[in-house]
Amino acid sequence: MSDPTALLQHTETRYLLCRASDIGEGEARGFGPLAGSRRKIIVLRRNGVLHAWRDACPHYSTGTPMAWKTDAYMNGDKTHLTCHSHHALFDMETGQCILGPCLGQQLTRVNIVVGDEGDVFVAGPTEEI
């Protein structure tokens, strides 16, 4: 049986990003940045499944923000997560760059959990986010 005190502490340190219902199929939105971070977290839904990625294009080592406007993370055809610095296209489910300056590189996945109430939290440590 789990320690209810430990569960409470864990809940308190979890970061709420959004509600699962906020993200429609094929949509992406940016949240944060979390305290101490410079980059937002992108949450998207593809084939019904939510994925979260650090809003940091791997083209430059520091990572740079990818939208051209608030929440505008997709290419025009809505087929790929896109960095609007140089139009790098990323697979929404794997984070792999398939065309553009960072060809073959990958976005950093942010692990998320969806609570019983439909709230989407960052799971695990957030120091690297």
Add this chain to the structure above:
Amino acid sequence: MNIIGPDYLIFGVDDVAACTEYLTAWGLKPVNVTESGGLFETLDGTGIIVRHKADPTLPPPLPTSNMLRQQVYGVRAAEDLDAIEAELGRDRRVTRLSDGSIEFKDDHGFELKFQVTIRRELDMPAEKINAPGAPAQRRPNEIGVWEEMPALPRTLSHVVLFVPDIEIAARFYCDRLGFVITDVLTGAGPFLRPRANDDHHTLFFIRTPEYMKGCEHLAFHMGGPTELMVAGTRFVKKGYQSFWGPGRHKFGSNWFWYFNSPLGCHFEYDADMDKHDDTWVAREAPMGAEASQIVLFEMREKWAPGGPPPGAKH
């Protein structure tokens, strides 16, 4: 060959509506723009043309994800077009269009067009400053800033290209088209100006792998650093994404502020660029953060000291 600089940059985009919104918010004026795109012009008539990437009237795309389709250069007179045609016709196909303009490809496959420039002569003051020891530039009671002050792009300034081979690119533009190298960032590439323009650069190359070939950014001259920062601040407040700046470059001395865009490259506001003549000797510095800027800032939300004293009841 009196080449002045870019009149238009033409893009084949995947979302014309997004680009229309973006370019308008940037401060460009839509001219005959429809759902299939059109021209977005600066105050002097230079600007950006967007069409959907499937539009058959566009020049062919680059073999990369870049959306730049053609760079349209302005020259002083029809004789300059004749001179360019004669020079380039020696080793490549040059197409003469019915309006007198000419088209051909550079040695990396970038589509180029040259025309008698469409730019209108501007007659506007630069940003005026007052400083001790110098005559005041603003009259008594003439204020420097106000909330609704205009801050619109005056002209298309320069284009920066990702190219796989700097030597090939520099040789083509210098030897065949008469551009001059003003400075070099080793590890990146050279700044170039055409003969009929004294701006520090209208063209800059950055060495990259073949699969990145395309436009890295394009820039617009503003009336001064204040206009640049006012325009950029307004743009951020509307939700657009800053990429780098505001700051001031070392080579060229121009203020800069770069933004992401739905055209697949960065857009830059620039201001107060150096001018050069043929007596200038190109400098060289290794590419890096120190060499590329004298100062760099990052926008933050407006804030002011003040508020209730500590412990005051609300």
